[in-house]
Amino acid sequence: MKIKITALLASLVLAISFSASALAKQELRFPINLPEAKEGQVVHVPPTMADLEDADLHPELKRTIRRGYDLFMNTQQLRGKNVFNDMTCKSCHMGEGRLPFAAPVWRAVIAMPNFRGKNQHVNNLEERIAGCFAFSMNGKPPAYGSDDMIALTAYHQWLAKGLPTFERKNFYGRGYPIEDAPKAPSYKRGEKLYADNCAICHSDDGSGMRVDGKAHFPAVWGDLSYNWGAGISRLHTLAGFVRNNMPLGQPLTMSVQESWDLAEYIDSQERPHDPRFTGDLKETRAKYLDTFHKHTYYGSWIQLASATACNSSNNTSFGVFIPSVFLGRLFKRCIMNSKCSSSKCLKHEPLGQY
Amino acid sequence: MESKYTKKFSALLLGLLFSLPVFALDGDAERGQANSAICMACHQADGNGMNIPGGESWPRLAGMNADYIYKQLKEFKNGTRVNASMMPFATMLDDQQKKDLAVYYSQLPAGEGAHGGADAELLAYGEKLATAGDWDRYIVPCSTCHGPGNQGAGEHFPGIAGQHAGYIESQLVAWQKGERDNDPQHLMLAIAERMNDYDIKAVAAWLSTQPAQ
Numbered sequence A: 001m002k003i004k005i006t007a008l009l010a011s012l013v014l015a016i017s018f019s020a021s022a023l024a025k026q027e028l029r030f031p032i033n034l035p036e037a038k039e040g041q042v043v044h045v046p047p048t049m050a051d052l053e054d055a056d057l058h059p060e061l062k063r064t065i066r067r068g069y070d071l072f073m074n075t076q077q078l079r080g081k082n083v084f085n086d087m088t089c090k091s092c093h094m095g096e097g098r099l100p101f102a103a104p105v106w107r108a109v110i111a112m113p114n115f116r117g118k119n120q121h122v123n124n125l126e127e128r129i130a131g132c133f134a135f136s137m138n139g140k141p142p143a144y145g146s147d148d149m150i151a152l153t154a155y156h157q158w159l160a161k162g163l164p165t166f167e168r169k170n171f172y173g174r175g176y177p178i179e180d181a182p183k184a185p186s187y188k189r190g191e192k193l194y195a196d197n198c199a200i201c202h203s204d205d206g207s208g209m210r211v212d213g214k215a216h217f218p219a220v221w222g223d224l225s226y227n228w229g230a231g232i233s234r235l236h237t238l239a240g241f242v243r244n245n246m247p248l249g250q251p252l253t254m255s256v257q258e259s260w261d262l263a264e265y266i267d268s269q270e271r272p273h274d275p276r277f278t279g280d281l282k283e284t285r286a287k288y289l290d291t292f293h294k295h296t297y298y299g300s301w302i303q304l305a306s307a308t309a310c311n312s313s314n315n316t317s318f319g320v321f322i323p324s325v326f327l328g329r330l331f332k333r334c335i336m337n338s339k340c341s342s343s344k345c346l347k348h349e350p351l352g353q354y
Numbered sequence B: 001m002e003s004k005y006t007k008k009f010s011a012l013l014l015g016l017l018f019s020l021p022v023f024a025l026d027g028d029a030e031r032g033q034a035n036s037a038i039c040m041a042c043h044q045a046d047g048n049g050m051n052i053p054g055g056e057s058w059p060r061l062a063g064m065n066a067d068y069i070y071k072q073l074k075e076f077k078n079g080t081r082v083n084a085s086m087m088p089f090a091t092m093l094d095d096q097q098k099k100d101l102a103v104y105y106s107q108l109p110a111g112e113g114a115h116g117g118a119d120a121e122l123l124a125y126g127e128k129l130a131t132a133g134d135w136d137r138y139i140v141p142c143s144t145c146h147g148p149g150n151q152g153a154g155e156h157f158p159g160i161a162g163q164h165a166g167y168i169e170s171q172l173v174a175w176q177k178g179e180r181d182n183d184p185q186h187l188m189l190a191i192a193e194r195m196n197d198y199d200i201k202a203v204a205a206w207l208s209t210q211p212a213q
Helices: A012-023 A049-054 A059-073 A106-111 A125-134 A147-159 A187-197 A235-245 A256-267 A281-287 B004-022 B029-034 B037-043 B066-078 B087-092 B095-107 B120-132 B142-146 B165-177 B184-192 B197-208
Strands: A114-116 A121-123 A209-211 A214-217 A301-303 A308-310 A332-336 A345-350
Touching (some): A049 A059, A106 A125, A121 A125, A125 A147, A187 A256, A235 A256, B029 B095, B066 B087, B066 B095, B120 B197
Antiparallel strands (some): A114 A121, A301 A308, A332 A345
């Protein structure tokens, strides 16, 4: 039996409760209780790769979309060229970039070109994707118009099939929504929650898990994770991601408060510099404070119960990528004063590990 | 010319090489082998178990992660994992014997899995579930946890490729019925309970055709 979803605004909520009720022989212990679409919200159910086979598109285009899907699902194939951490697009845009509440990527297709506060100019879809390469993948975007970039945009566009361009509707399931924290987030509580619920996959030191030297579970902090310019390094985005998607396979099991506590803990750890790093930490933070860093702990002194950390990269073992497309890349490691007395690079060393 | 010392040294080196993958568990494969006679009746002399369509299949232990095997043996004994065939044998073993057997089986070469018959359509659907999942029903791809090729990832995520289909099916059903409940954080339970009978048949059959190592 094959159900073909052609309806533009079919409700995924309905689809899920339908298939679950058809299956449920008993009460599920881990039900997926996605919120219902609110009044006026538009639900988009993106097509699948199986639908692509039946679609009336040029074979060459289908091939390009398949390549884009493959890049999206295994971006590590661009390791050392465009990707310099253990991430893959689907590490954050879960379920093939289609899953609601896991920042499904199709919205960008119809919302772009658009003005973005983060970089203060009009961006197109390629530039939006380039942003995730520079920050979330701690990397270097494929060239605009290159085969890989075209394949990725083609896959995004396929997911947006049927949506009218320039629609800025209130879409169901976009981003990683979360309510405000009931109480002030706590590092201590976050630390305990992390050990109990997350460390089995992401490891005690946040480095994730590698199998045969390759990324398996992605790193949530440290050298192998996203850098301080990534959208998910903002507390509300991280908390929202966790609430809606983690632990893997058990969405919405961490409470709103627990998700904020976890974000507080994870965001207090080290990760690669914001690639817009000017060479001075305090200056970089200040420069992008309003548009970004007021939501992160990058370059701020934070008082922790267990330690006093100075973000970022007082730890000399951290790779610092300076700067990205914005300024031309060096791929050098910044060695800082280990006692954090200065926020400037003492010297640069080439990064040899890739 | 070979002196007494170089002999000793190379034996040490060999031992080291052998024990490298199982550093975490201080078991002895030779002692494990000596205790394995009672296990052979079901898990077979080569540790590859047997698929028994319509009956209770015996899982392959050969090549499985040692820490995972040890955990299961402890849990059969303390009742966290319940199975009538296995319980008496796990109960017989003391802690060191469990470790020895775990190390012994982990070092045996894995054989092939078997299934009780499957057509191409079933296998293709099984492959899709195992490698891409079905996110519309929140069935996370098995490989996201069970590792590349579903061949395992660390001590908590056992290899399931090349396991017998009958055994894979029985475990998924056991989780659905609440009979198996020993998975950390119920990571497996959450997935298993979202699957229907066809999903289970398909994914078990396909996984059994895949290389374990």
